[in-house]
Every structure is written in C-alpha cells, then in structure tokens.
Amino acid sequence: MTELFQELHNKIENNQRISDAEALALFESNDLLAIGGLAAEANHRKNGDRVYFNVNRHINYTNICVSQCIFCAFSKLEGDDDGYTLALEDIREKAQEAVAAGATEIHSVGGLHPRLPFEFYLDMLRTIKAVSPLLHIKAFTAVEIDYFSRISKTTTLEVIHALQEAGLGSMPGGGAEIFAKEVRDKICPEKISGERWLEVIEQVHNTGLKSNATMLFGHLENYSDRVDHMRRLRELQDRTGGFQSFIPLAFQPDNTRVPGAKGVGGVDALKTLAIGRIYLDNFQHIKAYWVMLGMKIAQTALCFGVNDLDGTVIEEQIGHDAGADSPQEIGKERIINLIRKAGKTPVERDTLYNELRVY
Amino acid sequence: MRGGVCHDIPLTLTLSLMERGKFQGIVIDLTREFIEMFAQIEKKLAAQEPINREEALWLLTEAELLQVGELADGIRQRKHPENRVTFVVDRNVNYSNICESQCKFCAFYRSADADDGYLLDDETIFAKVQELVDSGGTQLLMQGGLHPTLKIDWFENLFRSLSERFPQVQIHSLSPAEVIQIAKLSDLTMEECLLRLQAAGLASVPGGGAEILVDRVRQEISPNKIGWKKWAWVMEEAHKLGMRTTATMMFGSTEKPEDIIEHLFRIREIQERTNGFTAFIPWSFQPDNTELGGESASGIEYLKVLAVSRIVLDNIENIQASWVTQGARMAQVALFFGGNDLGGTMLEENVVAAAGCSFRMSQDDIVELVRGAGFTPARRTTEYQVLQEY
Numbered sequence: 001m002t003e004l005f006q007e008l009h010n011k012i013e014n015n016q017r018i019s020d021a022e023a024l025a026l027f028e029s030n031d032l033l034a035i036g037g038l039a040a041e042a043n044h045r046k047n048g049d050r051v052y053f054n055v056n057r058h059i060n061y062t063n064i065c066v067s068q069c070i071f072c073a074f075s076k077l078e079g080d081d082d083g084y085t086l087a088l089e090d091i092r093e094k095a096q097e098a099v100a101a102g103a104t105e106i107h108s109v110g111g112l113h114p115r116l117p118f119e120f121y122l123d124m125l126r127t128i129k130a131v132s133p134l135l136h137i138k139a140f141t142a143v144e145i146d147y148f149s150r151i152s153k154t155t156t157l158e159v160i161h162a163l164q165e166a167g168l169g170s171m172p173g174g175g176a177e178i179f180a181k182e183v184r185d186k187i188c189p190e191k192i193s194g195e196r197w198l199e200v201i202e203q204v205h206n207t208g209l210k211s212n213a214t215m216l217f218g219h220l221e222n223y224s225d226r227v228d229h230m231r232r233l234r235e236l237q238d239r240t241g242g243f244q245s246f247i248p249l250a251f252q253p254d255n256t257r258v259p260g261a262k263g264v265g266g267v268d269a270l271k272t273l274a275i276g277r278i279y280l281d282n283f284q285h286i287k288a289y290w291v292m293l294g295m296k297i298a299q300t301a302l303c304f305g306v307n308d309l310d311g312t313v314i315e316e317q318i319g320h321d322a323g324a325d326s327p328q329e330i331g332k333e334r335i336i337n338l339i340r341k342a343g344k345t346p347v348e349r350d351t352l353y354n355e356l357r358v359y
Numbered sequence: 360m361r362g363g364v365c366h367d368i369p370l371t372l373t374l375s376l377m378e379r380g381k382f383q384g385i386v387i388d389l390t391r392e393f394i395e396m397f398a399q400i401e402k403k404l405a406a407q408e409p410i411n412r413e414e415a416l417w418l419l420t421e422a423e424l425l426q427v428g429e430l431a432d433g434i435r436q437r438k439h440p441e442n443r444v445t446f447v448v449d450r451n452v453n454y455s456n457i458c459e460s461q462c463k464f465c466a467f468y469r470s471a472d473a474d475d476g477y478l479l480d481d482e483t484i485f486a487k488v489q490e491l492v493d494s495g496g497t498q499l500l501m502q503g504g505l506h507p508t509l510k511i512d513w514f515e516n517l518f519r520s521l522s523e524r525f526p527q528v529q530i531h532s533l534s535p536a537e538v539i540q541i542a543k544l545s546d547l548t549m550e551e552c553l554l555r556l557q558a559a560g561l562a563s564v565p566g567g568g569a570e571i572l573v574d575r576v577r578q579e580i581s582p583n584k585i586g587w588k589k590w591a592w593v594m595e596e597a598h599k600l601g602m603r604t605t606a607t608m609m610f611g612s613t614e615k616p617e618d619i620i621e622h623l624f625r626i627r628e629i630q631e632r633t634n635g636f637t638a639f640i641p642w643s644f645q646p647d648n649t650e651l652g653g654e655s656a657s658g659i660e661y662l663k664v665l666a667v668s669r670i671v672l673d674n675i676e677n678i679q680a681s682w683v684t685q686g687a688r689m690a691q692v693a694l695f696f697g698g699n700d701l702g703g704t705m706l707e708e709n710v711v712a713a714a715g716c717s718f719r720m721s722q723d724d725i726v727e728l729v730r731g732a733g734f735t736p737a738r739r740t741t742e743y744q745v746l747q748e749y
Contacts, residue, residue, distance in 0.1 A: 265688060
C-alpha cells in the first residue's frame with residue numbers, strides 16, 4: 001500500500017493522471033488519512049487555500065414526477081395529497097426573497113411533471129429574470145432537458161437553445177446518479193440511461209453552457225461502478241471542458257425504497273470526495289454538498305481535497321425529504337467562519353466561479 | 360516569497376520532500392520553523408516521550424488536521440494493535456433533573472419548584488434497568504442534578520437494591536460534583552461518602568462534570584459547580600479506593616485553546632499519580648436551549664481536539680469518540696484521529712438531547728459503523744474487558 005501512495009504522490013507532483021485501477025485500489029484502502037493527504041495535495045496545487053461558496057436559493061418547482069426512482073423520497077404522483085406545483089407567482093416571490101437576501105443564484109430543479117407544458121419552464125426562467133436580470137439561473141438536469149424535448153416534440157438542442165434564450169445561465173449536475181446500467185436499472189429504471197445523460201450534457205457544453213456533475217453513491221453500487229462513473233465524466237470533460245465542479249452526493253435512505261441501504265458513513269463520504277479530487281484531474285473544483293453530508297463532514301472535507309462548500313441553500317427539499325438532518329439553510333457568516341476554522345480563505349463566488357469577494 | 364519552495368506547496372508534500380532529502384536548503388524561514396516544530400514533536404512521540412504544553416498547543420492551533428491525525432493514529436495503533444474498536448451496552452438513567460448548580464451550558468436542569476422538575480421513584484428506575492438487562496446491557500450510567508435534599512441513604516438504598524436485582528450490571532454512576540453534594544447534605548467527609556457509596560454498590564465513576572478544568576472558565580460557565588481541584592480530589596480518592604473512572608472534557612464554550620491544553624495536562628498529571636482513568640472522552644458543548652447559547656464546535660475542531668487528546672494523554676489507554684454529540688459520521692471519522700472506543704449504546708440519553716442534539720444508534724448501527732471503517736467491533740465491559748467480537 002505504501003508503494004501505491006508513493007506512486008500516486010509522484011503522479012500528482014508531475015501532473016499525471018491516476019488510472020482506474022489505482023482509483024479502485026484507493027477505494028479499497030482503509031488508509032483514510034493517506035488518501036486525504038493525496039487529495040489535499042492535488043487540491044492545493046489547483047486551488048491553493050481558497051474555498052468557494054455562493055449565496056443561493058433553491059426553488060424546487062414541483063415534486064410531481066412521472067419517474068419513480070426508488071432512491072428518491074421527494075417525488076409524488078399526480079393526485080397525491082402532498083404533491084405540489086409552484087405557480088409562477090410563487091416562483092416570483094421566492095426569487096424576490098432571494099434577491100433581498102443577497103443571492104446571486106437560483107438553483108432550480110423539479111420532478112418530471114406529466115402535464116406542465118414546455119412553455120411553463122420558459123415562463124419560469126423569464127419570471128425569475130424579470131425579478132432581477134443579475135440573478136444567475138442554474139436550472140434543470142439532463143433528465144429534464146431530455147423530458148422537455150419529448151413533451152415539446154423537438155430536439156434537445158432546440159430545447160437547450162430555447163431555455164438559454166429565456167434566461168438559463170448554467171446547469172447543475174443532477175440526474176447522473178450512477179451511470180452503470182445494472183445499478184441504474186435497479187434504482188431508477190425509468191430515468192434516461194447514463195449514456196443519454198452524457199450525450200445531453202455534451203450538447204449543453206457545446207452550446208457554451210457550463211454544468212456540474214454529480215454522483216449519487218452509497219446505495220447499491222460498488223466501488224467499480226463509482227470509478228466507471230468518474231471515468232466517463234473525465235472523458236467527457238476532456239472533450240468539452242464544460243464541467244465546473246464534481247459533486248459526490250451521499251445517498252440518504254430515509255423514506256426511500258432502496259432495499260437494505262444504510263446510508264453513507266463518514267469515512268466513505270470523505271474517501272469518495274478525496275478520490276474524486278485525485279482522479280478527476282481535469283475538474284477544477286470538488287464540492288462538498290453539506291445538505292447531504294452534514295456540516296461537520298462537509299467542513300472536514302476541506303482537509304480532504306474539497307474546495308467548494310456550495311451555497312447558503314435556502315429552502316432545500318429533496319435531501320430533507322430523504323432524512324438529511326442538516327438545516328435547510330445556513331448563514332453566510334457561518335459558512336465563512338467554518339472555512340476560516342479549516343485554515344482556509346473563504347471566497348464568495350458567482351455561479352461561474354468568478355470571485356466576488358475574498359473574506 | 361523567498362527561496363524556491365513557497366507556501367503553495369502543502370505541508371504534507373513539503374514534509375515528504377524533506378524526508379527524501381529533496382529540499383537542499385531552499386526552505387524559507389517560516390516553513391523551516393514549522394517543519395522543525397513538527398519534527399521535534401514527531402521525534403518525541405517516536406521515542407514515546409511525553410510532549411510539553413507548548414508543543415501540544417502548537418499542534419492544536421498551528422498544525423494541519425491531517426498531520427495531527429497521523430500522529431494520533433500512530434499512537435492509537437501502538438496502543439491498540441489488534442485493530443479493535445470497542446463499545447459498551449449501557450443506558451443512562453437520569454434520576455432527577457432538579458439541580459442547584461444551574462450551569463449556563465446545560466439545557467437539562469430544572470429548579471426544585473419547576474413544573475417539569477422530576478425525581479424518579481425506585482420502581483421506575485428498576486424498570487429502566489430491567490430494559491437494559493433485557494437488551495444485554497452491562498453498564499448503568501446513573502446521573503442527576505445536584506438535588507437539594509437527597510442524602511446518602513437514598514443512594515445507598517438504591518445502589519443496594521440495584522446490585523441485588525441486577526448483579527450483571529456495573530453501577531458506573533454519579534460524578535464528582537454529585538459525590539460532593541451528597542457528602543455535604545449528609546454531613547460526611549467526601550472520603551466517607553465515597554466509601555459508603557462503594558460499599559453499597561457503586562463500582563466506578565464516570566468523568567462527567569469536568570467541563571474545562573480551569574477555574575476561570577468554570578466561573579464563566581458553571582459558577583456554582585465545584586472547582587477543578589475538588590473534581591480532581593474526588594477522582595483521586597475514587598482511584599485510591601480501587602474504583603476506576605473516566606475523564607471528560609466539554610470544550611467549545613468560552614475556553615481558549617490554552618485552557619484545553621491545561622485540562623489535558625491536569626488529567627495527565629492525575630493519571631501519573633493514580634493510573635485510575637480508563638478512558639478520556641472529549642465532547643463539544645451543545646448550545647441549544649442553554650443560557651450560554653452560541654454555536655457548537657465545528658467538525659475540524661472536534662477532530663483536532665480528539666487527536667491532541669490522544670497525543671497528550673499517552674498514559675490513558677482509551678480515547679472515546681462521541682457519536683452522541685458528533686453524530687455517527689463524525690464518530691466513524693474520529694477512529695482515524697485517535698479514537699478507539701465509541702462509548703455506550705445509550706439506550707436512553709436525556710442531557711445532550713435537551714440541548715438539541717439527539718443522535719441515536721443501535722448496537723447494530725455501531726457494529727456496522729466500526730466495520731465500515733475497517734476495524735473489528737468488540738463489545739466490552741465498563742473496565743474495558745472484551746466480551747465479544749463481531
């Protein structure tokens with residue numbers, strides 16, 4: 001094992017890529033601190049001591065979804081008592097609140113609604129933009145883009161262009177889950193395939209829009225599936241350079257239907273973030289999404305290769321429906337304080353990683 | 360920037376370069392100081408020599424988390440080469456929440472005339488201990504407030520009954536502040552009080568109420584509680600009587616890093632005299648519903664304090680990770696920062712829960728947590744004898 005770490009250390013020092021086999025060996029290793037050390041090294045070379053966050057607000061416009069993924073506690077069927085769809089007026093109010101709270105970004109994703117027309121989503125973007133043209137809208141996953149092309153009977157490329165014209169600024173990286181077909185067929189059989197997700201995102205990047213990339217881990221996948229997932233992201237990033245950050249999402253088992261799933265341990269969470277940093281040499285940023293990790297682990301992750309703590313995230317629903325016990329929002333001061341306590345420099349950024357203020 | 364090696368190179372890398380002789384005298388002054396301090400500490404630990412207060416403070420405030428973790432993990436591996444992580448099946452029974460001390464960091468206490476003040480009767484306590492026995496428990500952690508009227512006969516009767524009914528359960532109960540309170544109300548010396556409690560069945564004493572063993576801090580957060588010397592006095596007396604105890608530290612309230620270090624060294628100095636502590640348990644102040652309020656310690660602060668505890672207290676065998684205050688995820692990570700024990704399964708816990716922190720874990724959860732980190736889970740007694748590996 002020591003040899004592996006020495007070899008990887010040399011590779012990082014010389015800006016060389018680590019192989020799939022090496023990534024797998026790291027997942028199988030229990031040497032958490034050595035893995036963390038490598039990731040910290042890799043991150044330091046890319047980002048120094050800077051740790052990014054932004055001030056944002058989530059708007060989950062509907063929880064009604066035709067796709068019934070078993071890992072999801074958020075989706076409801078049409079007619080369910082607790083199903084909801086926000087009216088444009090609600091969305092406008094939330095955007096106004098966001099602006100009043102100093103947000104620079106709206107993060108908006110929702111279910112695949114059976115009856116809302118494509119025009120609704122365009123109106124939604126226009127509504128938010130009308131509140132403030134300065135608000136960056138980071139919205140929709142590749143899954144939604146694919147769905148919009150089907151309901152509007154047009155190509156994904158046209159969908160992307162229309163959304164962009166209506167105000168879409170970039171895309172979050174959701175819906176990637178795990179690309180491996182065998183696992184994907186079990187946890188989200190109705191969702192688009194991994195190949196399709198990558199294809200849509202490639203089109204998105206080719207139109208000039210940036211996105212993030214996620215990986216949902218800790219359900220039925222094994223370590224090879226995680227490496228496979230990251231390999232496909234690394235390959236796509238080589239072609240497009242359109243990914244901003246990699247966000248491993250720790251699966252939350254409460255209220256979901258994944259058999260035998262127990263949730264992600266702290267060690268696995270830190271290892272996965274760290275290995276993401278080491279393996280994805282062509283990604284500039286690794287993000288710890290505190291909503292699903294908890295703030296203590298997210299902060300600790302700053303010593304394990306992570307350089308982004310996401311945002312203040314007002315009113316998050318999806319992770320909380322699955323039992324995340326983190327708060328629904330966090331004050332900017334608290335994020336700054338936690339970053340400082342990690343010995344790092346807090347930097348407020350916009351969605352595209354332009355630095356707004358160094359604290 | 361002077362010289363060829365700059366701050367852009369992380370210390371882990373700098374150190375490994377240094378080990379491999381690649382530096383060739385181009386280290387800038389600041390980095391050299393840092394590296395020399397770390398090397399000095401590393402050398403002492405390798406020779407199993409104790410580090411001093413200055414070095415401990417440097418680790419806590421200056422060194423990087425992973426570096427401190429590696430040092431602590433090295434000591435944990437040396438002390439526990441069998442790669443086990445232990446836990447005890449236990450339950451808290453808080454016999455009363457009525458307390459004269461009224462500490463500012465506490466959300467559990469009530470005054471004697473409060474509507475929700477309580478004192479459990481014997482039957483309720485027996486029923487709770489029966490539940491503990493039914494789930495295979497071996498340790499009873501009974502603690503309460505500093506009750507204004509309960510004298511020694513109340514405790515003697517209770518402990519005798521418990522010992523008779525539940526011989527398989529170790530009474531690991533009270534705390535130094537309670538012992539002093541009982542002695543005072545009963546016109547006994549502390550030594551007499553402890554001896555009588557022991558005779559009635561008290562087998563060991565948990566290390567609660569230590570908070571921070573620096574009286575300036577105690578004045579701020581718990582002005583009515585015994586000072587640090589009395590805490591130490593009770594513990595040393597318990598050790599003399601052959602009772603093992605643990606020691607705790609509650610950090611993250613108003614103390615400074617120097618106070619944390621002082622606390623650790625005071626514990627270490629007691630241990631040098633008595634060797635009676637089985638374990639050290641640092642946990643962080645939980646602010647909700649307390650007079651003190653504020654924020655809880657961050658994850659990194661907890662891990663650093665835990666690791667420095669492991670390094671300073673090399674004369675104490677076990678360091679407990681606190682899932683009750685940190686949650687399961689952090690407790691698992693803590694096993695790489697010096698922790699080798701997860702404390703109890705805590706069938707019931709009220710004090711921390713009152714302060715807005717209510718993590719729950721079953722025995723299966725704990726076993727799973729330990730395995731997930733690559734260790735062998737083992738159930739133990741209060742005195743750290745292994746009962747069963749999983």
